[in-house]
Amino acid sequence: MPKTPDYFRGKTVIITGAASGIGRATALIFAREGANVVSADIDTEGARRTGEQVTQLGAKSLVVPTDVTSREQVTDMVRRAIEEFGTVQFEFNSAGAALRRSKFLEIDDALFDKTFDLNVKGVFYGMQAILPHMLENGHGVIVNVASMSHKRGGPGTSVHYASAKGAVLTMTLGVAREFADRGIRCLSVSPGPINTPFQAAAQTAPEVVQRFRDDVPMKRFGEPEEIGELVLFMCSDACPYMTADTVYVNGGGGWR
Ligand SMILES: NC(=O)c1ccc[n+]([C@@H]2O[C@H](COP(=O)([O-])OP(=O)(O)OC[C@H]3O[C@@H](n4cnc5c(N)ncnc54)[C@H](O)[C@@H]3O)[C@@H](O)[C@H]2O)c1
Numbered sequence: 001m002p003k004t005p006d007y008f009r010g011k012t013v014i015i016t017g018a019a020s021g022i023g024r025a026t027a028l029i030f031a032r033e034g035a036n037v038v039s040a041d042i043d044t045e046g047a048r049r050t051g052e053q054v055t056q057l058g059a060k061s062l063v064v065p066t067d068v069t070s071r072e073q074v075t076d077m078v079r080r081a082i083e084e085f086g087t088v089q090f091e092f093n094s095a096g097a098a099l100r101r102s103k104f105l106e107i108d109d110a111l112f113d114k115t116f117d118l119n120v121k122g123v124f125y126g127m128q129a130i131l132p133h134m135l136e137n138g139h140g141v142i143v144n145v146a147s148m149s150h151k152r153g154g155p156g157t158s159v160h161y162a163s164a165k166g167a168v169l170t171m172t173l174g175v176a177r178e179f180a181d182r183g184i185r186c187l188s189v190s191p192g193p194i195n196t197p198f199q200a201a202a203q204t205a206p207e208v209v210q211r212f213r214d215d216v217p218m219k220r221f222g223e224p225e226e227i228g229e230l231v232l233f234m235c236s237d238a239c240p241y242m243t244a245d246t247v248y249v250n251g252g253g254g255w256r
Pocket of ligand 1: 019023041042066069095148196199
């Protein structure tokens with residue numbers, strides 16, 4: 001919960017990856033708090049469904065079909081959000097995926113490039129598009145989704161993905177420090193395994209999922225809402241001295 005009641009009412013958040021999982025859960029949490037929610041995703045139908053749920057919660061919604069690997073589309077996403085709501089205070093970059101598991105020696109250029117285009121360039125484009133607007137307003141909070149995997153490197157299955165998330169962490173740190181004295185905060189979240197369609201999309205075998213679970217001290221996957229509530233806290237006025245770092249949400253560690 002924010003420190004100030006109604007802190008989010010009428011303020012605007014752009015969420016990429018809003019059609020599913022962590023992005024959707026976060027969209028609904030911000031809607032609960034009365035924020036205007038811009039749902040952006042390559043999955044247009046899913047983003048529309050999130051938009052409908054946002055409206056049902058009494059908040060204002062704008063759905064913008066967006067492929068975050070396209071600079072043009074991301075720039076347009078931000079332009080449309082500002083046009084609709086006037087000011088954008090928050091951006092949550094959740095779009096991302098491991099795409100496919102692969103042993104390190106079998107990672108080809110196509111998988112490596114696609115992984116970095118989505119997870120790294122998507123965040124890079126998102127931040128470059130919104131920052132001029134936030135700097136003009138002298139205020140803005142950007143939260144990016146990294147991953148617990150950057151700590152372990154993803155041996156045997158996903159070095160491509162883990163290293164991309166490492167880049168997200170570093171980019172977040174750099175942006176936060178570059179603009180820290182101009183009203184901008186930038187943070188990342190590093191989840192452990194979370195119950196979303198993400199694992200299916202990464203073609204994770206059931207025995208691998210079981211291994212992830214056994215490896216977590218709490219012996220369970222996290223829920224997407226457990227990330228969304230943290231994002232809300234980060235964007236709120238509760239701890240404005242907080243910037244640059246990542247916060248782990250992982251049931252006590254473990255996972256790859
Ligand atoms: N679920 C986990 O275990 C886990 C753990 C650590 C980090 N993460 C990260 O959390 C973030 C959210 O993942 P999730 O678990 O909610 O997965 P998810 O698959 O439920 O959601 C990801 C969303 O991103 C969207 N997306 C994919 N490519 C896109 C593109 N090019 N442009 C726009 N949108 C695109 C998908 O359509 C989907 O709606 C990702 O960055 C993921 O890497 C997830």
